[in-house]
Amino acid sequence: MPITLKDIAKMVGVAESTVSRAINGKPGVGKETKQKILEIAKKYDFQPNKLAQGLAKQETHILALLIPGLSKGNYSSLVENIEYIAEKDGYQIILCNTQNDLKKEKKYLNLLQEKRVDGAVILGGEIADQHIVNTVLRGHKNIVLVNRLCEEILIPTILIDASYGAYLATEYLINLGFENIGLITAAKNDEYIESEKIKGYKKALKDNMIEYNNELIIKTDGSREAGYLAFTQLVNIDINPDSFFVTSDLLTLGLIESIKMGGFFIPQDYPVVTYGDTLINSIIEPELTRVVEPLEKAGKLAAEVLINLINDDQAKEEIKVLKPTLKIGKSTKY
Amino acid sequence: MPITLKDIAKMVGVAESTVSRAINGKPGVGKETKQKILEIAKKYDFQPNKLAQGLAKQETHILALLIPGLSKGNYSSLVENIEYIAEKDGYQIILCNTQNDLKKEKKYLNLLQEKRVDGAVILGGEIADQHIVNTVLRGHKNIVLVNRLCEEILIPTILIDASYGAYLATEYLINLGFENIGLITAAKNDEYIESEKIKGYKKALKDNMIEYNNELIIKTDGSREAGYLAFTQLVNIDINPDSFFVTSDLLTLGLIESIKMGGFFIPQDYPVVTYGDTLINSIIEPELTRVVEPLEKAGKLAAEVLINLINDDQAKEEIKVLKPTLKIGKSTKY
DNA sequence: TTGTACGCGTTATCAA
DNA sequence: TTGATAACGCGTACAA
Numbered sequence: 154m155p156i157t158l159k160d161i162a163k164m165v166g167v168a169e170s171t172v173s174r175a176i177n178g179k180p181g182v183g184k185e186t187k188q189k190i191l192e193i194a195k196k197y198d199f200q201p202n203k204l205a206q207g208l209a210k211q212e213t214h215i216l217a218l219l220i221p222g223l224s225k226g227n228y229s230s231l232v233e234n235i236e237y238i239a240e241k242d243g244y245q246i247i248l249c250n251t252q253n254d255l256k257k258e259k260k261y262l263n264l265l266q267e268k269r270v271d272g273a274v275i276l277g278g279e280i281a282d283q284h285i286v287n288t289v290l291r292g293h294k295n296i297v298l299v300n301r302l303c304e305e306i307l308i309p310t311i312l313i314d315a316s317y318g319a320y321l322a323t324e325y326l327i328n329l330g331f332e333n334i335g336l337i338t339a340a341k342n343d344e345y346i347e348s349e350k351i352k353g354y355k356k357a358l359k360d361n362m363i364e365y366n367n368e369l370i371i372k373t374d375g376s377r378e379a380g381y382l383a384f385t386q387l388v389n390i391d392i393n394p395d396s397f398f399v400t401s402d403l404l405t406l407g408l409i410e411s412i413k414m415g416g417f418f419i420p421q422d423y424p425v426v427t428y429g430d431t432l433i434n435s436i437i438e439p440e441l442t443r444v445v446e447p448l449e450k451a452g453k454l455a456a457e458v459l460i461n462l463i464n465d466d467q468a469k470e471e472i473k474v475l476k477p478t479l480k481i482g483k484s485t486k487y
Numbered sequence: 488m489p490i491t492l493k494d495i496a497k498m499v500g501v502a503e504s505t506v507s508r509a510i511n512g513k514p515g516v517g518k519e520t521k522q523k524i525l526e527i528a529k530k531y532d533f534q535p536n537k538l539a540q541g542l543a544k545q546e547t548h549i550l551a552l553l554i555p556g557l558s559k560g561n562y563s564s565l566v567e568n569i570e571y572i573a574e575k576d577g578y579q580i581i582l583c584n585t586q587n588d589l590k591k592e593k594k595y596l597n598l599l600q601e602k603r604v605d606g607a608v609i610l611g612g613e614i615a616d617q618h619i620v621n622t623v624l625r626g627h628k629n630i631v632l633v634n635r636l637c638e639e640i641l642i643p644t645i646l647i648d649a650s651y652g653a654y655l656a657t658e659y660l661i662n663l664g665f666e667n668i669g670l671i672t673a674a675k676n677d678e679y680i681e682s683e684k685i686k687g688y689k690k691a692l693k694d695n696m697i698e699y700n701n702e703l704i705i706k707t708d709g710s711r712e713a714g715y716l717a718f719t720q721l722v723n724i725d726i727n728p729d730s731f732f733v734t735s736d737l738l739t740l741g742l743i744e745s746i747k748m749g750g751f752f753i754p755q756d757y758p759v760v761t762y763g764d765t766l767i768n769s770i771i772e773p774e775l776t777r778v779v780e781p782l783e784k785a786g787k788l789a790a791e792v793l794i795n796l797i798n799d800d801q802a803k804e805e806i807k808v809l810k811p812t813l814k815i816g817k818s819t820k821y
Numbered sequence: 822t823t824g825t826a827c828g829c830g831t832t833a834t835c836a837a
Numbered sequence: 838t839t840g841a842t843a844a845c846g847c848g849t850a851c852a853a
Contacts, residue, residue, distance in 0.1 A: 154626065155602070155625075157829095157830060157831085158830065158831065159831095167839075167840080168839070168840045168841070169830090169831080169832095169840090169841095170832080170834095170839080170840065170841080171838085171840075173831065173833090174832095174839090177832090181838060182839085186839085198600075198625075200597060200600045200601050201601065201830080201831070202542075202601065202830050203601045203603040203831095204538055204541045204547065204602050204603070204829085204830075204831090205542055205829070205830030205832090205845090206831055206832080207538045207831090207845090208536075208538045208539055208542055208829090208831070208845045208846065208847095209832040209833080209844075210833095210845085211845075215581070218582070223557075223563045224563040224564050224567055229557045229558040229563060230558050232557055233557045236582055236584050237584070240584075245582075245583075246582045247579045247581055247582070248566070248570055248579075248580045248582045250567060250574075266532070266534040267535065267536065267537045268489070268536045268537060268846090269537040269579070291532075292488065406770060410772070432766060433766065433767075433770065436711070436767065438744070491845095491846060491847085492846065493846075493847095502823065502825075503847080504823080504824065504826095504847095505823060505824075507847065507848060507849085508823090508848095511848085513849095515823080516822070516823085517822055520822085520823085536845085536847070538846075538847095539845070539846030539847040539848090540846080541829090541847095542828095542829045542830065542831090542845090542848095543828080543829055543846080543847045543849085544829085544847085545829070
């Protein structure tokens, strides 16, 4: 049983309030009494009870981090950076794995209402966000969205512009002289983000006055097998693709196996650009040209915005858009 | 500003304690009053303030999860399962990334003292554990270790028997008729775990009366490059290795590239067994024979043991050892 | 069945 | 510079 303010007060022979002031470095404590108090506090390794502190000050210094899943997706870098910034500013992170489950998301958002957390970061996810809106409407404004769009109401948001990333990739292939760019996307998984990528692809074509051909787009799930099959499908259509832009790592893995299996070479026969700086993308041979998302920055920004929101009632809500970049590898040019 | 017990009490015209009893389903409340109370509570969406609850009941229903890092290593499955079980039992998880930093580990362990958490799971990590011992000695017994050994004092621990895993791998190769098994280990990174694997390797040799040759063991860091180099090194020693057991995924990746680059085939020329069911290991061609660790089980067990420890003062401390299994792929036999 | 009163550990206000 | 006191929101032993 840890020592409390009251204990120290008794030992030194002063009032609890005096001890509190001394420990918190607040003015209004005599030099000698202060010294005595700090001495005893140190001796008995006093640690203020955060629960009581929270109750009195109406704050917990804990943030909720809602995320659809940890092992799948490349969120771990985001999570690490959010935790890093939060810890620096004296905040703890409660990990909330929603598994894209509406009930769980609801339950975790309740942490705000239960006064268990001071704010929440909501990462990705694809569920209807009516209950997010409800939560905000109930007066919990300390919410930041990352890679998730809420249309009903203005919530501070960090967005990584997937459409722009796809544009970069497509434009790069176009500039290399390719016109029939096969697009393989995991649209069946991540509807919003993937549709953004398709937008970027189309825009790049349009801006370069290349006719858009629906046959060149394959919407599938994000699996390796799907990537493998995609190649077979695409080489059997009228207009042969001369290059590929693939929007997920496993898809790319499958595609590349399929290309190699067909006896073709990368980039000589088929240049390939992929999306995301994931582990898989980073180890595929040849080293892939890929769209790199500023995940660390997004994570840090999310934490900063949220903490700012908590501490400053005047903080203005806004949507910040981060741009991906293109990392040139050996899969597009020789 | 959320509604409180007091508010409801006023609205219904009863005492706070009555409301408390009604909400918590405790006996001693008239049917009608109870109904009235629950009605109002629902209407105004009453959620008990967990801070106040915690202060009154001396518990937070929050657990600390100390982990050396998220993106590197394959802890995400462990983390997910711990969170899963915890959530089921009504516990929240505070994510504590120690980055193998003594100061941070200390700071996070303080959460116990601050009464911010009811218990802690400590995952891996390689720092001296004097402060863990100190924490326990201060009366915080609700600590569970996972894949980390504390020798000074008995702490409930979940261990995945890496030595046994290595034994399985080595024995399998031996049974296939191989004797000069090259061992490539990331001993420079993860000293304790890797030395366990070396133990298992040696034991398997001994049990099968195969002479142990020090030259066949390479201790390096866990990088892809190291794996690549390892092959070159090993084929240039007196006793040519006839097969490989590699203890980390990136190492294996490098080794396999090196083998293929040399014009050799797997498994025809060199059978390969790897350790861990990681993403990389699961996508390498040919599909690898590998040691699979029961990570989900370890995670669930850790959460269960900890929660049990919290709720039952009689809970006995013990060390549970989980055994890995061998998953036969196509990299060892044709 | 219901209400009173106190405790949990801290902060903050006001008076001394 | 200090201390007494209330307050934060809830749980609970005891009395009514």
